[in-house]
Amino acid sequence: MYMERLSVSGFSVSLLFFSLFFAILIPVQYKFGYEKTRRIFLVIIFCTPFALGYLMKGLRTHPIHFSYALPFPAMIQHWIPALVGVLITLLSIMLSLRIFARKDL
Secondary structure (H helix, E strand, O other), rough: OOOOOOOOHHHHHHHHHHHHHHHHHHHHHHOHHHHHHHHHHHHHHHHHHHHHHHHHHHHHHHHOOOOOOOOOOHHHHHHHHHHHHHHHHHHHHHHHHHHHOOOOO
């Protein structure tokens, strides 16, 4: 079997996806505590397989097309989602530090 290699755009999109997930998760955990957010995200994780089925069915009937034309070379356009992911991560870190500094330990 042949396994396809990871492309730059695939890497960039996955970095953006995980940056968004953890950019929400970490500050929420600092704000509300681990035990409360653990329950919330446990429900989200268990509901995701059911919601994804309906989402995929809806996307098949009404496809979404993202088309953007930026005046950059193709290689830079492939790296833009990774750059956005890094910026989101930095904003999340700054927000988490601000929340953590205000906590009374």
